[in-house]
Amino acid sequence: MSKGKKYFGTDGIRGEVGKGVINPDFVLKLGWAAGRVFSREGRGKIVIGKDTRISGYMFESVLQAGLASAGCDSLLVGPMPTPAIAYLTRTFSANAGIVISASHNPYYDNGIKFFSADGTKLPDDIEHAIEKELEQVLLTSASADLGKARRIDDANGRYVEYCKSTSGYLHLDGMHVVLDCAHGATYDVAPKVFRELGAEVTVIGAQPNGLNINEKVGSTAPSALQAKVLEVGADIGIAYDGDGDRLAMVDHEGQIVDGDELLFILANHYKTTGIVKDGVVGTLMTNLGLEVALKKIGLKLVRADVGDRYVNEQLTAHGWQLGGENSGHLVLKHVSTTGDGIVASLQVLAALLAANQTLSQAKSGMRKYPQVMINVKMPKKMDVLSIPAVKEAVAQAEADLADTGRVLLRPSGTEPVVRVMVEGEDVNIVKPVCEKLALAVESAVTKG
Template sequence: MKALRKPMAQVLTKMNPISHKPRRYFGTDGIRGRVGVWPITPEFVLKLGWAVGKVLARQGNGKVLIGKDTRISGYMFESVLESGLSAAGIDTHLLGPMPTPAIAYLTRTLRAQAGIVISASHNPYYDNGIKFFSAQGTKLPDHLESAIEEQLEQPMTTVDSAELGKAIRVVDAPGRYIEFCKSTVSSDIILNGLKIVVDCAHGAAYHVAPNVFRELGAEVIEMGVEPNGLNINLQCGATHPEALHQQVLTHKADLGIALDGDGDRVVMIDHEGHILDGDELLYIIAKHKTGMGTFKGGVVGTVMSNLGFEQAVKQLGLEFVRVPVGDRYIISELTKRQWHLGGEPSGHIVCMDTTTTGDGIITALQVLAAMRHGRQSLSEIRSGLIKYPQILLNVKAAQADFSLESPRIQEAVKNVEQALGAKGRVLLRRSGTEPLIRIMVEGEDKYRVEQFAGQLADVVKEELGAV
């Protein structure tokens, strides 16, 4: 199989829900390497497992962890990955449905050579993907990714029968991760008296997240905890918090917590029904740590972070930097600067003083700790942040191969930027997963922002033949 010279470490395909044959494939924003992007068929995943196993076998005898979310294709891919690794002589420890950040943590604590996550995160059930973690719970080193790419070019062979890898089911994985999550906040954080609605999006955190908050003393009302393989992220979770909003108001809860399908994103809802996105949660954590005198460095956001959030962070006396959309860019910048806190408006937040990747449960716990220490409600503790109106539009391109560099598009962007001045921003970017142009305009006046966003969308449609 010829490798495509594009990043890998997570590969993703959109599957036909009946035949499981790929309709198309694409890479996603995630922890990426160099290996390539292929359609995820069972045949490819088998060889991928074998290639990973052959490379790891050269590093010494060890084991690989495999976790997954709750989508139906995870059963198939888990089996073929385990078979490929076994054919290369590598033992696998099967974790079953577990949040992505749990696999990163367990890879470290169980001293595995690598961790593999079968998940398409916040995407619908008919998508699936594969992400890799190193022994340290971070992205694979470049030399390993290059070696895997080279191995994929070789014909697949199987070790002698006596050397085949074994598979072991890890039955206490959820309990181990629950205890780790609880350990990330100080022992004086007790949630007694709080009523919390927890929406797990019928995803990987369904049997973990409610117990974390319940064991810390909260009264927990569960949502999205009945996965059937097809309902993951379906009108629920972090990407669709409307259902949680209603439940918080109905139950007169103190707050709501919405995770996505693999548990690395979170948004929260206060008792009044206001939705707090990643910018607001980041601000709460940064303000709390600054007040406690424990904050180190600055905050990393992305090009999508709200201008009001940037200004609020700077008012705390903290430095703020932007990177492209994607957790790999956030983690890279945090590592380079030796900072600890960064994230995206989507709710993908990295607290590197506690873990190595984005973790929705740990982010929510950091916010709850801030509430408890400040003796404030969620709506009270977010004070100090005034977000600018921000309009996001998606324009679907007629073809996957398109450019935003046309003179007319660039002139339209320049005109809007001049009209907004220093109190507004414009961003046009390609989606990392779909043939879409993402248009973002923000400024002080919502009406003008809406007008400008619509004008830009019209220009893009005309120039690219978009729909």
């Protein structure tokens, strides 16, 4: 959890279905609590979308009931990408949007994400207000004040048109694209977008059954996409995750192009168009090779904490337009309020067409530095970075790299481990330095 919140993490509330708070009772009350908050200045209106996991049916129903009991109306759009809910929230002038999704997690997990009226993540004060309402007794509104629900039948078409418009209605005639939809929320809209723009489209991972979301497909498991691109001789492959807010790409040779490389391609393109003037926001995990490549084209890299919320915060603070994570969660503020896999992939294709380059050629301006990461278990929660022996080991590791690399110690937010990461120009130097540092950290945390 973050900033003193009991339930909300950096990306909503998430967990295994039936365990903890991801159960019908809690989500019913969460809907009621959110409805109370968003109806304080009159009757509230909330857009509700979901991905394709089977528990989405259950949580959609109880969320709708909870909102109605608080006198708040619901607009149901069914299975749609997470960023589509951000867009539709703005389109329908709703008070907020809710997405039922656990993103790239397996089907047995689920979660609840919120968007504000302007399509951005909820500010902390609203999340605190919802948590405060969760502490109250659920009291149903008078019958005359109960909320209503209706299904939006044209939501799919609205979002398809929006995606196409963000790229200036690209002409993709003659381009063969393989799409991997992760059996998730993009399974219907993504193929429509690319076909309507003229591309020849081969689709995999688009047969959701409620249980197969992210299973051996999608941006977190791109081997199926690599194989299909080579099999059909496609120009490019694009994989989305289960809720469609992140992506990975594959070039015509079957090589994976990750979020850091896609950021470089976009930054290089946007610098020529004037959209990016000063810099790009990455995270603590962004490859050092991106920082070096950006510097060569006159751009700075600012590192945020891991998570698109923090990337967005840094973009706003600097007044910049482009940021993202190596996971493929890219934020393009000039066209979208949140990370959007389909929109980002169209922007990459626009960059390739403008430069008359293949994906392989466009990424060649950046050389990824070797990264080695070792997870060290912690017997208890502690401030690892304050331990003198750890400080000394980090200083020694940095000296061993001799300005040719970077050291990062990052306690995990979800596991009882500290991630020890070292990257640099030469893997033969990086690997032993990381192993030595991990041993030192392990020894220090064991002594406690």
